[in-house]
Amino acid sequence: MPLTVDGKTTLFVEDYFHDRNKGAISAVEFDESGPVAVLDCVLEEPWHLSYPFVFQAEGEIWMVPESLTKREIALYRADPFPGRWTRHKVLIENIAAVDSTIIRYHDRFWLFTTIEHPSDTFADLCLFSAASLFGPWLPHPRNPVVRNASFGRSAGPILYRDGKLLRPAQDCSRRYGAAVVLTEIQILDEENFAHEVCNALSPCREWPGRRLHTLSRSGDLEFIDGSAHAFRWSG
Numbered sequence: 001m002p003l004t005v006d007g008k009t010t011l012f013v014e015d016y017f018h019d020r021n022k023g024a025i026s027a028v029e030f031d032e033s034g035p036v037a038v039l040d041c042v043l044e045e046p047w048h049l050s051y052p053f054v055f056q057a058e059g060e061i062w063m064v065p066e067s068l069t070k071r072e073i074a075l076y077r078a079d080p081f082p083g084r085w086t087r088h089k090v091l092i093e094n095i096a097a098v099d100s101t102i103i104r105y106h107d108r109f110w111l112f113t114t115i116e117h118p119s120d121t122f123a124d125l126c127l128f129s130a131a132s133l134f135g136p137w138l139p140h141p142r143n144p145v146v147r148n149a150s151f152g153r154s155a156g157p158i159l160y161r162d163g164k165l166l167r168p169a170q171d172c173s174r175r176y177g178a179a180v181v182l183t184e185i186q187i188l189d190e191e192n193f194a195h196e197v198c199n200a201l202s203p204c205r206e207w208p209g210r211r212l213h214t215l216s217r218s219g220d221l222e223f224i225d226g227s228a229h230a231f232r233w234s235g
Contacts, residue, residue: 002218003054010082012052022048099154114153122172123152145193149173156216168215177211
């Protein structure tokens with residue numbers, strides 16, 4: 001997840017520590033030629049963190065990392081950006097949510113998140129909205145607004161381009177991260193939600209990996225991440 005501030009683009013990533021079996025959030029500055037420094041851990045908690053959704057609102061810079069094992073959606077404030085983050089507020093408690101993504105649209109904040117379901121972890125997309133970033137966050141009356149593993153799980157920030165809202169989503173219908181799809185949000189209000197799949201990106205010859213996970217853009221840089229085969233030895 002990248003964010004450009006004062007002309008500098010910083011990329012935030014899940015940094016997984018295999019020896020501790022949990023993730024933290026690390027960051028590195030990028031320019032047009034690639035990373036300009038080494039990856040540095042900027043946020044770690046006793047529980048697993050991933051999907052570092054970063055954005056600007058209310059004159060501040062915020063992050064909503066995935067905190068599934070903590071069963072909450074929590075908001076962190078940059079203090080200062082990008083290397084230090086302060087836990088500011090729990091937006092929604094007692095929720096098994098993954099890959100939460102926020103956008104401001106028509107004078108409301110909208111939170112897209114996928115709720116873990118016993119039969120399919122990646123299928124149920126739920127919507128919440130609020131007049132203020134700090135809540136209260138109200139569930140959409142049509143939740144889950146999507147029940148389909150082909151595009152239920154978010155894959156990055158929602159784009160507003162040429163008058164259209166484009167939402168990246170993960171296609172997990174065959175396996176986790178099989179592809180990234182773009183869906184156009186056609187209706188988004190307090191009563192209804194409608195969207196349509198308009199494009200898809202899959203692993204191919206140019207991407208010799210197995211999975212794609214997120215698609216995001218900030219400034220002049222676009223980022224896509226996935227996973228490839230890697231060999232490990234233990235002794």
